[in-house]
Amino acid sequence: MSSRYHVVGLGNAIMDVIAPVEDSFLSDYDMSKGTMALIDQDRALVLDGALRATGKAQTIAGGSAANTMVGLAAMGFHAAYIGKTGRDDTGQALADGFEAAGLDFATRPSDSGSASARSMILVTPDGERTMNTFLGASVEFEKADVRDTMIRAADVLYLEGYLFDAEPAKAAFVHAAEVAHAAGGKVAVTLSDPFCVERHRASFRHLVDHQCDIVFANQDELLTLMQSDSLDAAMDEIEREDLVLCVTRGSKGSVISDGSRRYHVPAVWADTLVDTTGAGDQYAAGVLAGRALGLDWADAGYFGSVAAAEVIGHYGARPEMPVHEMALGLK
Template sequence: MHKIDVLGLGNAIMDVIAPVADDFLDDHGITKGAMTLIDEARALKLHAGFEDRSKQVMELAGGSGANTIYGIAKLGLSTAYVGKVGDDDVGQRFTKDMRDAGVDFNTRPLVNGPATARSLIAVTPDGERSMNTYLGASTAFAKRDVVKAQVEAAKVLYLEGYLFDESPAKAAYVKASEIAQAAGNVVALTLSDAFCVERHRDSFRHLVEHHVDILFANEAEILSLYQVDSVDTALDELAKIGKIACVTRSAKGSVIQDEKRRYFVPAIWADKLVDTTGAGDQYAAGVLAGYIMGMDWADAGYLGSLCAGEVISHYGPRPAVSVHDLALSGEMRPRG
């Protein structure tokens, strides 16, 4: 019996989200639509800029993996998360926020080290998000933070690709994956970002081939992983090694491939596109929750689309209303 439905491993990052005009990006040298790593000084400067230019600054415990785990918890499943925060006020707020959501978060904080990580997310009127991330204490994540009994207790181990920027974290991922595999549990990985894939392509491909059962990616990430021009070709490569793949395609929905076939899942209409932050994270939350609840891949993919459709209809990377209620109400509908 598994005590935890999904255990996430990833960066523990406080998300600071603000709606801004396009000229804010130009004024601060921000690359639109990208995730850029920054140092502490730039993080403080951008944070001050947010406070000066936006009246709707939002602060949430986040990071891609944490957002997914939060979404799964809100779908009624049991969750836990492992990520490194600093021994500071931001780290304490991160911990409280996760626990208040029902997530078991007990990673020991980093003492006498860098501050808790934070991601400054600028959201422009078209809904695009541009992320500038200071990794801080999250880079101290290592094998010592992986608790064998906790990994064994989780039906699914969910790994966040962003954490691959640090060698100790890579070693921790392999350790956690080996524990999960030995226990007969499922390992899922999200590639997180195409630039991240470019930096660590060989390591990702090794992890996918030898340790991962379910892979999440968008089109750019999957094409970069296999250095091909067609998603179908990339899926063929994954089929050869028997992996389940869930590939998001923005307004075109997603495609899920299992050992037998490919399922083409429609996107879900939101009445208004407000903020794409967290769309991929909540898609993964819906798919994994559906899988754990015994849905087939087509229905799990549809739940993922519903979760993604809900989160882009408002600011922030987390669900604002019950996705269960949305599904029953019929207020959100497939595209096409």
Template sequence: MATVDLFAIGNALIDQEFRIDEQFLQQHALQKGTMQLADAETQIKLHTSLIATQQYKGQASGGSAANTTVAFSALGGKAFYACRVGQDELGEIYLQGLSEAKIQTSEKSLSTGITGTCMVLISEDSERTMQTFLGTTADLSSLQIDFSPLTQAKWLYIEGYLSSSDSARAAVLQARQLAKENQVKIALTLSDPAMVQYARAGLDELLGDGVDLLFCNEQEAMMYTQTDHLAAALTQLQALSQTVVITLGAKGALIATADEQFQVDGRRVHAVDTNGAGDAFAGAFIYALTAGQNLQSAAELAILISSEVVAQYGPRLALADYAKLMQKSQQDKVAV
């Protein structure tokens, strides 16, 4: 197997997207802007109601870390994705999508059970609310992960959604140890306010004694640090990571290290769907770092890519669009 730059671990989910009204969220007791776990029966009931009453926008291979890995690979990086899917039609679709994005996977990823699904509900204000049936990925463990590519990687990327699974956390701890033994940098995303609220102890375990790069949005940052002030949240998070990146939506992103702190402005677009925006941001940011760019340039590329994701339905761009946007970013810098 060829050497990879990024080794990512996360849940494998097929997204079903729907444009919905606010009343629908209330009717189904869904907390806007968060992810909620559900069993198979509850997922089927929600899907049936969505099909009958709301606007279907399409299906896409998803999963937070997978979206990040796709962005990283489409920009030119070499990546491996460790996950678990069922030996069913959705599992085949999922792995085929990764293959088309030139992302390496392992035969170990194919397992018993049903491939997970995520109902992605897009409100009129573009905010995404999710209900997830994890399926077989709920039992992701080290048995489904080929750790060999990690020993030569530059980055290990950990999805915060794994904080709710005992077996997945154990696999992540194994990956963290291997990364440290081979001088591989570690990045982690808090993923979702719901993970901070309901799986805080699991996130603490994933963070361990700290990481090299931490991604979160403004709400997650303040929830995790239990403060109402972003500056105070940033100070606390810096004790957990050498570099902290807090995304601020349309306001851009705040980046901090021990030596510097700065904010990069956002990019104005017509937002229709925020699903996958943070994932794309992380993928572009890490790619830029592996390509030798500084934090400022990495944030600028990440904002460009993620803002384009927000301007369309679905968690990923067409594969060719990532490279086109990177070329545009480079041309804009030359013009300046």
């Protein structure tokens, strides 16, 4: 285990099961394209089996924050991940997968009997993703699962909004943020999903206002948090000198505010759109990598754009090409 980390992520440890399907598959299993549904264990096992039966499914140790940490490790940065698994074969496969990707992985497996989490990600020919997620043991994360020593060794702590649903996890977030700040580190959060923000708006707002130094969000997530229909107005309200906002806008690129100035960062064109899974996760990896290299926020945002463009050109949420080399070559 490394003695020092550029970033440590905290979030759901989920086995991704990714497969290309036709639109008819969604109809057969009563799914709405482009949505993310939380499902129970029985539904998860049915869908898992159906996707594997296509012969085209990939299984990848994932989760939103985990994908960001893997992206950082792929660029040569020291990253670690803290999550929760069940005591089962999938939990062991998650640990093995994270470690194979270059991460130090910390978990205290659940003794509740819950199965490890998995997400069935269906990609239709238009590149749209439809997700069905069984959270299982991952949502049992609590303060006792936080590895204080690991967080103290990090320049940045990265918190995943998806994990924010349960009260014990909220307490774990606050504790982890306090540990990071006491050690002189920065705290970043990704808002993850508009519906997650809608359910816990007050708690998210308190976390952003009092515990965070960097916020990653897409436009819809920030508008939901601020209950606004104007991005400029939402940013006006939440901006402060010690908070950085990184707001993605799809093909329009992103806007980064460092409290005194807003940088409009263009998107990087992707020659082929295959799968949008992980675009936001890799954007965050690129931005954090850029900052670790000492870049200003505008250039770090460019790194994020390159990372997002690379990952949507293939299946899966992990980079397949050296993003840092691509960024330097395109600049």
